[in-house]
Amino acid sequence: MEHETTDSRNNARLAILELANMISVPMSLNAVVRLNVADAIWQGGANTPLSASQILARIAPSGAGDPETLQRVLRVLSSYGVFAEHLNDADSSERKYSLTETGKTLATDSQGLSYAPYVLQHYQDALMRAWPLMHEMIVDSTSMPFVKANGEEAYCYYGKKPEMNELMLKAMSGISVPFMKAILHGYNGFDGVKRLVDVGGSTGDCLRMILQKYPSIVEGINFDLPEVVAKAPSIPGVTHVGGDMFKSIPGGDAIFMKWILTTWTDERCKLIMETCFKALPVGGKLIACEPVLPEKTDDSQRTRALLEGDIFVMTIYGGKHRTEQQFKQLGLSAGFPNFKPFYVDYFYTVLEFQK
Missing domain, CATH: 3.40.50.150 (Vaccinia Virus protein VP39)
Structure with missing residues (x-):
């Protein structure tokens, strides 16, 4: 068996860990769709990059919610191309998110349609x-x-x-x-x-x-x-x-x-x-x-x-x-x-x- 430090063995372990944890991706997608995050960002086509706190203010105006939890979900979906992440180098904690072309399919259009129900x-x-x-x-x-x-x-x-x-x-x-x-x-x-x-x-x-x-x-x-x-x-x-x-x-x-x-x-x-x-x-x-x-x-x-x-x-x-x-x-x-x-x-x- 190859030594565990070779690139091929490292990549193999990385691949199986990704597959084992893959359920995180669809469940995160389900969560943001249930919360209407795409519509909160889209706002009729504005698609202005927003922080997790700003998004929460639109989907949970009562002030409840945890911005860090939402940000963690947005980050994993950004890695799959649903959101675009905008990171201010001067403040790495202030991550903002907009919709990619993929993410836009979840936003409600002028006919009231989207891929969100799917x-x-x-x-x-x-x-x-x-x-x-x-x-x-x-x-x-x-x-x-x-x-x-x-x-x-x-x-x-x-x-x-x-x-x-x-x-x-x-x-x-x-x-x-x-x-x-x-x-x-x-x-x-x-x-x-x-x-x-x-x-x-x-x-x-x-x-x-x-x-x-x-x-x-x-x-x-x-x-x-x-x-x-x-x-x-x-x-x-x-x-x-x-x-x-x-x-x-x-x-x-x-x-x-x-x-x-x-x-x-x-x-x-x-x-x-x-x-x-x-x-x-x-x-x-x-x-x-x-x-x-x-x-x-x-x-x-x-x-x-x-x-x-x-x-x-x-x-x-x-x-x-x-x-x-x-x-x-x-x-x-x-x-x-x-x-x-x-x-x-x-x-x-x-x-x-x-x-």
């Missing part, structure tokens, strides 16, 4: 209870961590918890709008479509954006669970339809879905895609937006984000992220002879399955 929904009690049971899933494939911790599958559990459903809707809206802007800028697959069905479309926000860009679409069908579409607002050109995607889907020239397949097993995905196939005419297409894993593993931020997301959907939903080839094979098994990926976003990929 962060929060990961750390709800029901989800946190599942994580310590992940090892059991490795040795027993029938053991579902979320089910074992909470007694039923995640979607069923959410359906009985209005506050969890509400947070999920906010989370999906917060990440959907920026992604849809990227799609509508870099993908033209909606050209020529007359009737578009959005499976799992929630309140219809994505359909609204698509129809604004493509007025040639005569009708948009927002398809989701009956209890979801019952709360959807009226949108010109959009019809809200409730149902079960595993049983039947309204017909259209094209079917659009995002982040649906990744939360289900291969068997359930095949069933969803077969239902889509039946609802499409010859030449019609399923446009699915999903994370796509690279074939080779590396330590890039993109690969890590995709692999981390894979473990999340595995633990909470029993789903999986897939490679391009795996998606192609899924499409073929459901009857789609043609497949084409479009990489318009660093995390999500547009996948076209044509009948």
